[in-house]
Amino acid sequence: MKSGKLKKWSRRAFIGAGTVAGGGFLLGVAGFTFAPSRYSLVSADAAEKGQLTTWITITPDNFITILIPHCEMGQGTPTALAMMAAEELEADWSLVRVQEAPALDAYANGYIVRAAGGNYVPAVMARGVDYGAYKLAEWFGFQVTGGSTAVRSTGEYGMRVAGAAAKEMLVAAAAKQWGVSASECTAKSSRVTHATSGRSATFGELARAAATQPVPTSPALKNPDSFTIRRTSPTRLDIPSKVDGSAKYAIDFTTPGMSMLYAAIEMAPAHGGTLVSVDTTPADAMPGVKKVVKLEEAVAVVADSFWRARRALASLKPEFSDAGHGDVSTASIFAAFDKALGAPPDVPKNAAKVVTADYRAPFLAHATMSPMVCTAKVEGDRAEVWTGVQDPLNARSVAAKALGIPAANVHVTNFLLGGGFGRGLPFNFDYVDLGVRVAKAMSPAPVKTIWSRENDIQHDYYRGAALSRHAGALDADGRPLAAHSNYTGGGNGEAVFMPYAIAAKNAKEKKAVHPIRLGQWRSVLNSQHGFFKESFIDEMAHAAGTDPFEFRRGLLGDQPRFKAALEKAAAMSNWGTPLPPGEGRGIAICESFGTIAAEVAHVAVSPEGRLKVLHVYAAVDCGDVINMDSATAQVEGGIIFALSAALLSEITIKAGRVVEKNFRDYPMIHIADAPKVTTAFIRSDAPLGGLGEPCVPPLAPAVVNAIHAAVGIRVRELPIKNTSLKKT
C-alpha cells in the first residue's frame, strides 16, 4: 500500500461517548465529543482496498497490513501493537505485516494518549497542551511516540478495539454470504468457519465484503485467558532488515532521480546566540561547495558531498553572540540551585535521629546513535521533508512554520529512528527547523543536512541538572517520622512520589532559572528523582540500623504491588546471602509511567576503587506483557542506558556553552562494562504500564546503594566517576 492512496478520508461511523468500552472511555475522558473513532475513520476507497478500519487492511492474498501511528526506535512498539490487533482479529500471525502510518491528521494519536492517561498529561506532551481548554486542535497535531504510551493507549484503546471490530465485520460478511447467523460462525487463524455446514473462507476472501459491513459499535474484546498471540515472543518484524544493512534511517535517504546536496552546519554555541559575522571566502573556493548559507543562529555549507561540506565548514571562523550567557557555567547553575534550596526542610522536633543529605544530578545529552538528519526539498509554497522524529505530524507543523507555508503543503516521510530516548519528541525539532531553512536557500534542490556528533552533543535539549536537599527523622525505635525534600532543576511531577508509609513526606520544588535548554530524556523527571528518593530512603535505613530491603518492605504494607516487586527482586538476587569483601548489593524501587520496577544491583569495588557492576536483577510489574522477549529487551536496554549515565555521563557548561563534544569526552559504557541482567515480570491486575522508560530510574540508586553496601562510601553525586571509591 502506498501512502499516496490514503489521502481521502470519510467518517463512516461516529462513535458517541459511552457507547464503546474503549472508545467511550476515550471520548468521555478526553472530552472530545466530536473526535472520530480511531477505528472507523477510513479512506474513501476502503472497500476496494479491503481496509476495514483506520489501521487494518486485509488484501485478497490474505495478508494483513496494520498501520502503526507510532514510530520504531528500537522499542518493538510496532510489533507489540500489531500483536494486540491481531489477537482480537484472530489473525494468523505469520500473515501480519506492519507499516508506519503516514503523517496525516487521521493518524493523530495525541488525544488517545491523553485519554489513556485520564487526568494525567504525559510530560512529553505537556508543553503543547492548553490545560484550561483541552483544545482539540492542540491534541490533533500530535502523532507522538513517547511517554511509554504506545501500547497502553493506542494498543489498549485503539488496536484491540480495531482488531475486534474488524473480526466482527469479517464474520458478518461471511454469515451474510452463507445465509447463516453470525453467532454460528467463528474466526480463527485468519479464517471464518461455519462449523455446522462445514463452510469456511479466509479473511482475504472476505475482506472486500467485510469492508462494506457497518462498523460494530461495541465489539467484544477477548478474555485475557484466551490470548494466543499476546504473552508470547514472536520475533520482531524489524530485525531482519537491521542485520543486513537494508533498514533505512533518515541519514540513508536519497532523493530518487534528483541530484541531492548535502549540508554541514554550525550553530551558535551558546543557545539563543546569533550569527554575528562570517567570512565565507575560504569555503567558497573549496571543491564541491555550492553555497554558504547564513541563518539567524547558524551557518551552513552546502556541497555535493557531506564530507566536502564539512571540510569547507571547518575552514570558516564564524562569530556568534553568546546571548548574554557568557557567565553561565555548571558552577554558577549549581550555586543558584543551592541558594534556591536554602536550609534543609524542617523535621519533627521529637526525632531521635535526623538524617540530611544533598544529591546532585548533571545535565545529560540523549546522544542517540544516529545524529540528527533532515532532508528537505522546498519549492514555492510546498515542501517535502524526510527525517526521523518521534512525532511526524508535529514535525510537519515545525517545517511549515519555519517556511511560512500551510502545514497541508508539507509532506513528511518518517524513517526508522537510530535511537530516540526523547530527543525526537515534539518541541525538539530544531534539526527539522534548520534543515528546511537550509533547503529553502537552495530551492528547489533537495538538501540533506547531517548533524555532526559535535552538533548533537552541544545542541541537545538536555536532561536537566538538579539538586535535591533532604531531611528525614527517625524515632527512638528507628521508625521513620518524616522524609522531606526540597529540590530544584528537575521540575515538578509525579516523579517525587514515595510509596512508603511515612507520616510526613513533603517534596517541594524551588525555582532557579538558567538558560540551558531542556527536554525529555528517557524516564523524564524520574531519572533524577528516582536517584534522590531511593538514595535517601537507603540512608534512612542505615541510620535506623535496618537492612535496606527490610526497611523499605516494612513501609510498603499498604502498597501490595510495590511490596511484591521489591520482594521478587530481593529473592532473585539472593538478598541477604554473604558476599566476598568489596562486593555489595543495593536495592531501589520506582514507579513511573504506570509500571513499578524494583532493581537489585550487585557490584564489586576493587581496593583501588574500581567499580564493576556485576549483575542487575529487575522485577517489573507493568500489568501484563504483550511481547515477552521484546519487553525483556526494554528492561535490559533501560538498565544499560541508565548505567552509562550513572557511571560516566555529564554535560558541563562553561561560558554559556556545552563543553563536551563527542564520545571521547561524553563516553558510553562498552560490552566489557555491561552487567548480566535478569528480568522477571509480575502479572498484576493493574492497567498496562509503559516499558520503554520505567527500568531507568531505579538503576542509579540501586548501584550507589550497592557501593555503600560494598565499601561504605555514599555516592551523592552523579555520575559516579566523580566520587573516589577508594577506601581511605
Added chain:
Amino acid sequence: MAIAISVNGKEHALDVEPEMPLLWALRETLGLTGTKFGCGISACGACTVLLDGRAVRSCTLPSSAANGKHVTTIEGLAQDGALHKVQRAWIAHQVPQCGYCQSGVIMAVAGLLAQIPKPTDDEIDAGITNICRCGTFARMRTAIHDAADSVGVAS
C-alpha cells in the same frame, strides 16, 4: 587519480579525494548506506567495515588507504543469499533494538571471529568496543558465543 577498490567483490574506481574517509565514499559515492556515521572520530564503531578481512573504522580511514584492497560492508556479508553466521545469531537472539549501531557491531564481530574463532569473554571485551545506546550488550555476547559455536557460512 581514481582509487581502485573491491567492495563486496565488485571492482570500483573511485573518483574522490584520497583523504575523503572511506565511510563517505561507501555511503555517498557507492550508495552503500548500511555502514553508518556515528561520531566521525573512530569512537563508536558504527562505521566498521572489513578491510582485507580485518575490522576497521571507516569514518577516519582515508579512502586512499583502501586502494588495491578488498572492502566488505554489511551488504556484502551474506554469501550466495545465506546470511553470515553472525547475522543469523543476531536474529536468533533478537539483538538489535534501534539497529543503527548493529551494522558496525556485526562487522566488528565478523572481524573478531575471523581472527579468534572461539573468543573468551575477555577477548570479546577487548575486541568489541562499539557503542550501543540501546544497551544490547548482553544479547550481543550470547550471540557472539553462539555464532562462534555454529558451523556454516564463514566470512
